[in-house]
Amino acid sequence: MxxxxxxxxxxxxxxxxxxxxLIRKLIKTGHRSILAIDAxxxxxxxxxxxxxxxxxxxxxxxxxxxxQSQFPPEYSKDVWLESKVLEIMAETPSFDVLVMGRPxxxxxxxAVNHMLRSIxxxxxxxxxxxxxxxxxxxxxxxxxxxxxxxxxxxxTDPSLHGFNTAExxxxxxxxxxxxxxxLYLVVNRVSCEKLISEKVGSIEVEFAGVIxxxxxxxxxxxxxxxxxxxxxDSPAVKAVxxxxxxxxxx
Ligand SMILES: Nc1ncnc2c1ncn2[C@@H]1O[C@H](COP(=O)(O)OP(=O)(O)OP(=O)(O)O)[C@@H](O)[C@H]1O
Ligand SMILES: [Mg+2]
Numbered sequence: 001m002x003x004x005x006x007x008x009x010x011x012x013x014x015x016x017x018x019x020x021x022l023i024r025k026l027i028k029t030g031h032r033s034i035l036a037i038d039a040x041x042x043x044x045x046x047x048x049x050x051x052x053x054x055x056x057x058x059x060x061x062x063x064x065x066x067x068q069s070q071f072p073p074e075y076s077k078d079v080w081l082e083s084k085v086l087e088i089m090a091e092t093p094s095f096d097v098l099v100m101g102r103p104x105x106x107x108x109x110x111a112v113n114h115m116l117r118s119i120x121x122x123x124x125x126x127x128x129x130x131x132x133x134x135x136x137x138x139x140x141x142x143x144x145x146x147x148x149x150x151x152x153x154x155x156t157d158p159s160l161h162g163f164n165t166a167e168x169x170x171x172x173x174x175x176x177x178x179x180x181x182x183l184y185l186v187v188n189r190v191s192c193e194k195l196i197s198e199k200v201g202s203i204e205v206e207f208a209g210v211i212x213x214x215x216x217x218x219x220x221x222x223x224x225x226x227x228x229x230x231x232x233d234s235p236a237v238k239a240v241x242x243x244x245x246x247x248x249x250x
Pocket of ligand 1: 009010011012013014015016017018040136188189211212213214215217218221236
């Protein structure tokens with residue numbers, strides 16, 4: 001049974017860089033059975049991983065809704081969806097990438113979403129590690145995109161709003177009956193660690209560590225270079241290595 005790790009938090013705090021650097025750490029430690037799921041409608045995890053993805057789960061959901069009336073009655077929609085999911089998955093020698101794409105429009109999506117949910121559950125069971133880059137805010141909890149997640153890492157910038165989002169994620173997950181094995185907090189773009197340690201002590205989540213501002217990350221993202229190519233001694237890479245070791249994530 002594989003481990004499912006999700007990265008969440010408010011918009012623009014560094015969710016995608018952390019997801020990409022976790023995948024980098026997994027590859028570096030020799031893992032080759034890794035699924036990256038980009039669950040942000042404004043998808044950019046593939047870019048940060050240097051992978052190009054053509055179609056999303058949202059696209060095939062639309063295709064199914066448009067075509068299903070033409071399917072013969074004995075034709076299984078689950079089998080059709082499953083084969084399409086495998087078809088749209090981007091594969092590399094060390095990891096695969098699946099993009100969820102845009103959220104549903106006004107049609108009736110419950111049955112299709114239910115099928116997609118089961119396919120994702122099935123897929124995550126067949127990888128050693130699944131890393132989900134969740135959409136910003138709390139919506140992923142009510143959409144249940146992050147159902148079945150073992151470890152939830154909430155990223156925040158050093159702002160009160162970011163810390164509040166972390167607490168809200170924790171409380172809403174509890175209300176919805178979603179039990180994570182661990183709920184961690186990572187503070188990104190930190191310049192003064194002392195201030196942060198005072199603040200993290202006041203909220204009830206496991207503090208995993210901080211990521212400093214890293215000029216290489218800024219530069220790589222500006223020119224569209226994969227974060228998998230960052231130098232080993234880049235401050236954000238070193239910080240994520242330390243975080244994963246400290247919390248024994250991998
Ligand atoms: N530690 C860091 N050092 C330098 N730049 C950073 C760092 N963390 C994030 N950034 C920059 O901040 C921007 C936002 O980061 P990122 O895309 O990872 O955030 P996000 O939470 O995924 O955003 P969104 O909610 O839009 O998906 C990026 O341009 C990234 O280069
Ligand atoms: Mg993002």
